[in-house]
Structures are given as C-alpha cells and as structure tokens.
Amino acid sequence: MTGVSAVEAGVNGYAGTGDGFEEMHILWISEGMSCDGDTVSVTAASQPAIEDVIGGLVPGLPKVHLYNKVLSPTLGGEEFLAPFRAAASGDLEPFILVIEGSVPNEKINGDGYWTSFGNDPVTGEPMTLDRWLDMLAPRAWAVVAIGTCAAYGGIHAMAGNPTGCMGLADYLGWDFRSAGGLPIVNIPGCPVQPDNFMETLTWVLYHAAGAAPPPPLDDMLRPQWLFGKTVHEGCDRAAYYEQGDFSTDYNSPKCQVKIGCWGPVVNCNVPKRGWMGGVGGCPNVGGICIACTMPGFPDKFMPFMDMPPGAHLSSALIKPYGAFIRRLRGITNITANKEPKWRxxxxxxxxxxxxxxxP
Structure with a gap:
C-alpha cells in the first residue's frame, strides 16, 4: 500500500504552467455496486459547480467533455457508450476515468454476473465492470474513485456479502499508476461531499493543464487537505467533550460520543465544510458520525447507535477533569458578565x- 506525500506530489510529474492538455474527457462509470448517490450529490456542488467546469467558466482548466449517464444529454444505449468504446480502443484521449460504486468479484459470479455496463458488440453478452476497468484504467490519464464504495468497497463489501466486493485500489492494486503517472485518487463519503469531489477533480484538471502539481494524497489515497483532520477536530460539539459534558439523546447540542458518534477517530471535514453551501453535515444537524469516509466502514463501526468501545475509557477519564474545568469556567463566566466597578x-x-x- 503506497501513499503519496505532499513533497512527492509537488515534484513528481509536474510539468509547469502551459505544458498541459487543452481538452480533457471525463468517462464516468457508475455501474459499480452503487446507488448513484455520489452522482446525485455532486449536482449540489458549488465550489466549483460541475456545470461551471463543463461550461468552461473556471479559468485555467482544459475544455471538459463529461460522459455520465445521469447528466448525459444522449438517449442512452450505443450513443452514450460510444466514447467509452472509443477510449477502450485508444481512439479517445486523454481522459479521466471516474468510477462510482464498488467492484464485485466476477470470478465468483457462478453462471451470471454481478454488474455490467453495456453489451459486447460481438457476442451480445453483458460487459462486466471489471472488463471495462481492464480496458480503460491503463489508458486513463487519471483514475478517480468517487464515494466510499468505489474507494474501499463500502456497504457492498461488508462481512457476509456474496459478491466479494472491493474498492478500486483493491482491484487495480494500491501501487497502480495511471497513464499520467498518478495513483488512484480516492474521495470517500457515503455519499461523497459534493464540494470535496469537485475541488479535487478541479485540482486534477489544473494538473492536467500543467498549472498545478498532482494533488497530495495520504496513505489511503485520500486528498490530504480534505481528510487530514478528524471530525472531532472540526466539530462544533468538541468543546463539550473537553468539558466532559455528553448528550444522552439526539435532541442535545452536546458531544454525542456516548450515543454512538465516532468523530474523534474519523478522517472527514464535513463538520467544517457543511454539506451544501456550508450548511449541514452530520454532527451539525444532530446526527452522529458513523465513519462513512473510512476504509473500515461499515464493519468496524457497527452497531452504529452503540457507544464506541474507546469512548467508555475516554469519557470516564475526561469526566472529573471536565467537571472541574466546567465549574471554574462557570465562575469566570459570571465574573466576565459584570462591568468594571469604575463605570x-x-x-x-x-x-x-x-x-x-x-508635572
């Protein structure tokens, strides 16, 4: 498993301003094991909006041609599949391959198949996702996994599943490099936070234009600047944890660790960024963090509503300290709420x- 440091990302493969592509195709396949929730989520992005990128309204980006079944103006069928077939045969380039949904193991599909994308023009048989990956990934200038399912397998890859589902890096290899020399770019979330995806895609496009270095990724191939801190570090409720003040139900504004929140150990920026236009985000609106951006999701974090194992010890240790500090701050608060006597x-x-x- 290979991570990409910020230093490496700032050196390797950076051609410099003006030495890049003027046009870029984005082939978006959501035929992994998926609900298409990531595509739907991205339609709410505003930093930048996907229509601004496609419409050429973001300065410095290549001209973008997007092929996504939900956002496509075509009637579907072979008209929609045409650019994918062209890319597979080497007649369409450069392109960025975006995969949505987890990758099922077609070696254990019995007499059928788990998921497909179009039919083979010769045999008429369904073309499975892994077949498309084998054809497109080596030719792609960059490969992007959108959402936790594509990044790490997600819900479809949980214990007891019959499909043998996995993330894109599990299938292609964690040391995979695209035709542009980039590792897989994982942008997890269930679904993905819309601006997290569009911001990362925009960075990749600026790199394609020769105007930026590759995006810095962590060991799990996530953008460092988005997933470098925990939910707890950006949470509005974090101060209550420090004071040992915990909620016991979902109507409280206090720390939710005791009612199932995994925020202190989860890499995610949603409490800081919000969901749409800076508004929302799980803990911000009363929801617990169920760790949906993490590689171990969902297995390592269930049952979701139960108190995390480590929270028993941490909350017990913080309780006496928090109670003492809360009392002292209360006294200081009373003093601070009084005007000086010389007024x-x-x-x-x-x-x-x-x-x-x-004198």
Whole structure:
C-alpha cells in the first residue's frame, strides 16, 4: 500500500504552467455496486459547480467533455457508450476515468454476473465492470474513485456479502499508476461531499493543464487537505467533550460520543465544510458520525447507535477533569458578565487614570 506525500506530489510529474492538455474527457462509470448517490450529490456542488467546469467558466482548466449517464444529454444505449468504446480502443484521449460504486468479484459470479455496463458488440453478452476497468484504467490519464464504495468497497463489501466486493485500489492494486503517472485518487463519503469531489477533480484538471502539481494524497489515497483532520477536530460539539459534558439523546447540542458518534477517530471535514453551501453535515444537524469516509466502514463501526468501545475509557477519564474545568469556567463566566466597578456617574474618577508624565 503506497501513499503519496505532499513533497512527492509537488515534484513528481509536474510539468509547469502551459505544458498541459487543452481538452480533457471525463468517462464516468457508475455501474459499480452503487446507488448513484455520489452522482446525485455532486449536482449540489458549488465550489466549483460541475456545470461551471463543463461550461468552461473556471479559468485555467482544459475544455471538459463529461460522459455520465445521469447528466448525459444522449438517449442512452450505443450513443452514450460510444466514447467509452472509443477510449477502450485508444481512439479517445486523454481522459479521466471516474468510477462510482464498488467492484464485485466476477470470478465468483457462478453462471451470471454481478454488474455490467453495456453489451459486447460481438457476442451480445453483458460487459462486466471489471472488463471495462481492464480496458480503460491503463489508458486513463487519471483514475478517480468517487464515494466510499468505489474507494474501499463500502456497504457492498461488508462481512457476509456474496459478491466479494472491493474498492478500486483493491482491484487495480494500491501501487497502480495511471497513464499520467498518478495513483488512484480516492474521495470517500457515503455519499461523497459534493464540494470535496469537485475541488479535487478541479485540482486534477489544473494538473492536467500543467498549472498545478498532482494533488497530495495520504496513505489511503485520500486528498490530504480534505481528510487530514478528524471530525472531532472540526466539530462544533468538541468543546463539550473537553468539558466532559455528553448528550444522552439526539435532541442535545452536546458531544454525542456516548450515543454512538465516532468523530474523534474519523478522517472527514464535513463538520467544517457543511454539506451544501456550508450548511449541514452530520454532527451539525444532530446526527452522529458513523465513519462513512473510512476504509473500515461499515464493519468496524457497527452497531452504529452503540457507544464506541474507546469512548467508555475516554469519557470516564475526561469526566472529573471536565467537571472541574466546567465549574471554574462557570465562575469566570459570571465574573466576565459584570462591568468594571469604575463605570458610574458619581463625581469621583475611579478608573485608575493617573497621568504620571505630567508635572
């Protein structure tokens, strides 16, 4: 498993301004094991909006041609599949391959198949996702996994599943490099936070234009600047944890660790960024963090509404300290809510004004 440091990302493969592509195709396949929720989520992005990128309204980006079944103006069928077939045969380039949904193991599909995208023009048989990956991924200038399912397998890859589902890096290999020399770019979320995806895609496009270095990724191939901190570090409720003040139901504004929140150990920026236009985000609106951006999701974080194992010890340790600090702060708060005694209208100045420099 290979991560990409910020230093490496700032050096490897950076051609410099003006030495890039003027046009870029984006082939978006959502035929992984998926609900298409990531595509729907991205339609709410505003930093930048996907229509601004496609419409050429973001300065410095290549001209973008997007092929996504939900956002496509075609009637579907072979008209929609045409650019994918062209890319597979080497007749359409450069392109960025975006995969939505987890990758099922077609080696264990019995007499059928798990998921497909179009039919083979020769045999008429369904073309499975892994077949498309084998054809397109090596030719792609960049490969992007949108959502936790594509990044790490997600819900479809949980214990007991019959499909053998996995994330894109599990299928292609964690040391995979695209034709543009980039590792897979994982942008997890269930669904993905819309601006997280569009911001990362925009960075990749600026790199394609020769105007930026590759995006810096962590060991799990996530953008470092988006997933470098925990939910807890950006949460409005974090101060309550420090004071040992925990909620016991979902109607409280206090820390939710005791009712199932995994925020202290989850890499995600949603509490800081919000969901749409800076508004929303799980803990911000009363929801617990169920760790949907993490590689171990969902298995390592269930049952979702139960108190996380580590929370028993951490909350017990913080309780006496928090109670003491909360009491001291309460006393200081009372003092801070009183005006200084020299603010009065009597005939005596009591503010301490003493012009010693005057004779």
């Amino acid at each position: 009065h209208d009597r005939e005596l100045l009591t503010s301490g004004y003493d012009p010693r420099w005057r």
